[in-house]
Amino acid sequence: MNVLLVDDSRLARNELRHLLQAFPDVQIVGEAKHAAEARTQVRELRPDLLLLDIHMPGETGFELLASLDVAPHVVFTTAYDEFALRAFEVNALDYLLKPIEAHRLAAALTRARAKLQPAAPSASPPSSPPEEVASTPLTEHDQVFVKDGDECWFVRLSDIRLFEINGSYTQIYFNQHRPLIPRTLQHLEQRLDPRVFFRVNRQQIINLKWVENIQPWFSNSLKIQLRGGPEVEVSRQQSVRFRELLSL
Template sequence: MNALLIDDSRLARTELRHLLQAFPDVTVVGEAKNAAEARAQIQALRPDLLFLDIQMPGGSGFDLLESLDVAPQVIFTTAYDEYALRAFEVSALDYLLKPVQENRLAAALEKARNQTAMPATPDEAAAPPLSAQDQVFVKDGERCWFVRLADIKLFEINGSYTQIYFEEHRPLIPRTLQHLETRLDPKVFFRANRQQIINLKWIDTIEPWFSNTLKIKLKQGPEVEVSRKQSVLFREMMSL
């Protein structure tokens, strides 16, 4: 695995680099001290894994992730424990408190290896695009459904799976949002943020939210906060 270290503290980066020497399958390909440097490094180096601090000058670790269309796997490294819940809401692999302990680092890297080792299934590799009127087979445990895509209001990351919202059902499927996005009609389905794809036909209300973002309420469904970047795209798409 190729790793990028993102932390405004040079000492913290040095300590983490030293700890990672105990794991020969991990190669540190670069370092960044703020979000702007990190974006450039991610684009240039295409790392598999980010070790990401949260509080940095010029933008937090969460701001960085929100600005990326597709993010590598993320392990947060921080001195503060109050962001743990939010970290897992953005699908972080783990949340390590400084000073990082080697046993916790080993456990986090094992999660990263398991994610990296998950192969794409043949139908994920070459699946054709779908229209909103297509019906898809959904299986979750012992339950099965045959549902029109037009009736699905929301796709949402849930751990290593994606949760589907239709009628009163919330099944989980072993697909990534990236894969689903390649198959769904972009005129109907919109990537609201890193965790959610919404069906535009199911929008009930839209309201301005913090930092020039939008909050969307789905009919008979949850509220979805649109990221800053996607809020700009949404306004451009929906404007005359």
């Protein structure tokens, strides 16, 4: 995978070079200090991926993308979190906040590889609709983009205490917010780290690190109080799994 670094900070580019040494399949084909230089290099070098800063002298990273006839895949690298919504509106693969953490960069590169890998031919249709195909596994340290109507958030998974079915949507509990997303629990369960997120019943997945209190309940089941609420009832079958998971 050929990568072009675009950042007006030499220190930031050097840090990315250092982090990318851990990925032998990644080749840095060039560096650019501003949009005009990057535009020339994109045309001449045809990189697969841009690691792109937003604030640069002259044009911003968004203005650079708007000026390209054919743009590579993009991962934004920035010190500002307020541009997350706009970044995903231009189909960025990821949005990394400086200082960039190695595991976040690794996850972004995994997404880029998945985009660059040609799909294998298949004689039969997929067994599930595209929106239900599991993508790159997520850790509790990952941040995800959540949009509900006109509101949007860039939230770390460790801050989400509960996923709960609400009609044909899933409701997410973090801070005082309760947005709805068009995803099933089955899809989320495939993507979330099972060491942190546990399916307590058919309708709810909890973050184990938000468990405040556990009580015996009917028919050898359990009831769990989450910090900040609510209470959730663990099905009898999942209560057995819960005890096994958390026992020595």
